[in-house]
Amino acid sequence: AQKITQTQPGMFVQEKEAVTLDCTYDTSDPSYGLFWYKQPSSGEMIFLIYQGSYDQQNATEGRYSLNFQKARKSANLVISASQLGDSAMYFCAMRANRDDKIIFGKGTRLHILP
Amino acid sequence: DVKVTQSSRYLVKRTGEKVFLECVQDMDHENMFWYRQDPGLGLRLIYFSYDVKMKEKGDIPEGYSVSREKKERFSLILESASTNQTSMYLCASSFVDAYEQYFGPGTRLTVT
Numbered sequence: 483a484q485k486i487t488q489t490q491p492g493m494f495v496q497e498k499e500a501v502t503l504d505c506t507y508d509t510s511d512p513s514y515g516l517f518w519y520k521q522p523s524s525g526e527m528i529f530l531i532y533q534g535s536y537d538q539q540n541a542t543e544g545r546y547s548l549n550f551q552k553a554r555k556s557a558n559l560v561i562s563a564s565q566l567g568d569s570a571m572y573f574c575a576m577r578a579n580r581d582d583k584i585i586f587g588k589g590t591r592l593h594i595l596p
Numbered sequence: 597d598v599k600v601t602q603s604s605r606y607l608v609k610r611t612g613e614k615v616f617l618e619c620v621q622d623m624d625h626e627n628m629f630w631y632r633q634d635p636g637l638g639l640r641l642i643y644f645s646y647d648v649k650m651k652e653k654g655d656i657p658e659g660y661s662v663s664r665e666k667k668e669r670f671s672l673i674l675e676s677a678s679t680n681q682t683s684m685y686l687c688a689s690s691f692v693d694a695y696e697q698y699f700g701p702g703t704r705l706t707v708t
Contacts, residue, residue, distance in 0.1 A: 491636070515695045527686065527699035534695075573638060577695060582627050582646065583654070584697060588638040 484509045486574050486587035494593045495564055502549070503559040503590050505574030513579040516557040518548065521571040521589075530572075533557060535579075569594045599623070600700040602687050608706045615674040617703050619687030626692045628670035630654075630662065633684040633702075645670055646692065677707045 485508040495501045507516065518530040533541045533548045541548045549558040557576075561568055574587040603618035619628065627646050631639040631654075641654030643662040651662050659681060663671045670689075674681055684704050688697040 517695065525684065525702040525704075527688075529696050529698075532695050579693075582690065582692060583629075583641060583644055585641075586631075586639040588636060 484511070484576060484578065484585050486576050486585055488574055488587035488590050490590045491588075492591045492593070494595055496595050497566060498563055501561040501564050501568070501592065503561075503572050503574075503592065505557045505559065505587060507555050507557060507574075507576050509555075509576065509578060511578035511580060515577050515579065516548065516550065517575040517577070517584070518546070518557075518559045519573045519575060519586075520568075521573065523570070527573075531559070564594050566594050566596060568592060600687060600689055600698050602685075602700040602703050604703050605701060606704050606706075608708065609674075609677050610708055611678060613674075613677050613707075615677045615705070615707075617672040617674075617685055617687075617705070619670045619672070619689075619700055620668055621670075621689040621698070622668065623689065623698070624667065625689035625698075626667075627690045627694075627697075628664065629688040629690075629697065630660075630670065630672045631686045631688065632656065633686055639686065642672065677705075679707050681705065682707045 487506045514535045516533045520528045531543045545562045547560045571589045575584045577584045600621045630642040644652045645664040661673045687700040690697045
C-alpha cells in the first residue's frame with residue numbers, strides 16, 4: 483500500500499529564510515511520481531513541483547526545489563527566500579505510474595513571519 | 597488556462613436532504629476526481645471517474661454516489677446528508693497518465 487507522511491503539522495519561519503517541509507513516502511511500485519501542492523487560505527490547490535522516481539536530478543521550479551532522496555524515501559520541499567505570500571497549507575502527494583489516483587499527506591501549515 | 601468549476605463555494609443543508617455537488621472542467625480531461633478535505637486528515641479520495649459512465653470507488657465512498665453522464669461534468673451525490681459529511685469538497689481533473697491534477701475552488705458543505 484502507498485503512504486505519504488508529513489510529520490510537521492505546522493511551522494513558523496521568518497520572512498526571507500529558507501524553509502524545508504518534510505515528506506516521506508512508502509510504495510512498492512518501482513515507478514512513481516511525487517508532487518507538492520500549495521493551498522492558500524482561499525482554498526484552491528496550486529500545483530508546485532513534480533519529481534519522477536527515475537529522474538536523476540532534483541526538480542526545481544523558481545524558488546521551489548524538491549530534495550529527492552530515493553533510498554531514504556523522502557521528498558522534501560525546499561522554499562528559498564520565503565515570502566509572506568508563502569503562508570499556506572502544503573501537501574505532499576504521490577502517484578504510482580500504473581495508476582491515475584494520487585494519495586496525499588495530511589499537510590503542513592506554513593506561517594511566514596514578517 | 598485549464599478551468600475546473602464547482603457549482604457552489606458554500607452550501608448549508610439539513611440532515612437527511614439529498615445534496616448534489618457539481619463539477620465542470622473545460623479541458624477535455626478523461627479523469628475526474630472527488631476529494632474530501634478535513635483538518636488533520638488531508639485530502640481523501642471519494643470517487644474517481646476515468647470516462648463517461650465509468651467510476652471507481654476511492655478510499656471513503658460510503659454515503660456518497662457519483663454520476664458522469666458527460667465528459668466535462670462529474671457530480672457527487674449525498675443521498676441522505678449527515679452531520680459527519682460536513683467538510684470541504686474538492687473536485688479535480690486530469691488527462692490519463694498525466695501527473696498533474698487541476699483542482700476546482702472547493703465547496704464548503706455544512707450539514708446541520
